[in-house]
Amino acid sequence: MNLSVEGLSFDYPARSVIKNIRFSISKGDFLAVLGINGAGKSTLLKCINRILKPYAGEVYINDEDCFKLKGRQLAQKIAYVAQSNLSIRIKVLDAVLLGRRPYINWDISNKDLEIAQKALEILGLQEYALRYLDELSGGEQQKVVIARALAQKTQILLLDEPTSSLDLKNQFEVAEIIKKIAEEQHIAAIVSMHDLNLAIRFANKFLLLKDGEVFAAGGIEVITPENIESVYSVRVKIEKFEGIPIVIPIRF
Template sequence: MILSVEGLAFNYPSRSVIKDIKFSISKGDFLAILGVNGAGKSTLLKCINRILKPHTGTVFIKGEEAFKLGRRELAKRIGYVAQRNESIRSTVFDAVLLGRKPYIQWEASREDLEIAQDALKSLGLTEYALRYLNELSGGEQQKVVIARALAQKPELLLLDEPTSSLDLKNQFEVAKIIKKVVKEQQIAAVVTMHDLNLAIRFADKFLLLKDGKIFAAGGIEVMTPENIESVYSVPVKIDKIEDVPVVIPV
């Protein structure tokens, strides 16, 4: 088991955001967290990554309590990509190399440089290596941040709407890359998503949040028209096009 979340809850002063969240994922799992805006998806990721301190509950990374790990050690275990990332005056290569920071003592080693190069290659960014981040489009910058997370060589990827600023081609490319990395490197990924069709196509596990609670969790069997309508308040049907499930609002 790579990630185990047990009874996680978080409250802001004025309201409760997530309540009694329990789930676990193993090597090779791609978990999509789904739900309407305000359901608690981003808050859940931040609690797992210790950006926010949950009021109750525990998070275990490969059996070790995440809240007892040092920051450097946690960064070796978890690669996190936020919804919004500030663009700094840095080359693309240097930005990705920052993912090796938890491992670097004095200066980057040859291994660190090679890992950064491999991460750039996996996202199709090699030709951008010496360009500055502020010269890239928003979608290209998002891919750089994902490459930086991959350069950490984490056991767990936490990605908060990683495809939200990408065009159709890059949405599919990034989702395919995440799935490929998870399977080949036998790590796990927890990804918040709004696009149900992208989630169904690439994820193998699903967590549907409603009002801060788990409404349904499991494999493709939980992605039913009834569950989707209950969570999103929109009637849908699910058809197949060339054996690929497609969610269609009706």
């Protein structure tokens, strides 16, 4: 499976948000989308599955033009986890079952139930299945939402800052889970992130956005002090600790 984004552009009436974005990834990839606030990370994610309608550009999955698909068909190929999710009073299993919506005609089948349960298992949430969503902690709720996206059985998973509101432990857990899902379920994950060190640790591909355009894209080799300074306007040093590169800000 190969996803290629070609020339994606979107603008709000007052300003252009993303311009001519191009990249491609394959199954098993964990692509970290990096850039400052307002660089267009969220917009890019929303344009890929047409939550926002880009004025130019195409998205192909295995040479199939995604924008020619109907909403339902697209939702069977690309799942999305929003930046902030509402804490509502619904059972965790029912929240995950919602991921089956693109497949449901009148009612859920046993197969849907099985897939939802499997998704809960992959995230280690079996015990929470019959708890109310709004009674869980922020980290657990985030995992439930990822389980819902997983139950959608798609080839692409878009996650908009899934770790931003979490504590250190949950940030690692969620990032680890995304990496695991990408590798084991053969899904390509596109994740917008703020924490460079978390991204370096778990992602294998990187897309650096600056002013709505691709500044650099590729493997770990694009994470250089020069690139980071250009994108974030912060001088950094990159040191290795036990073989893992660590980004250390040195001057603002």
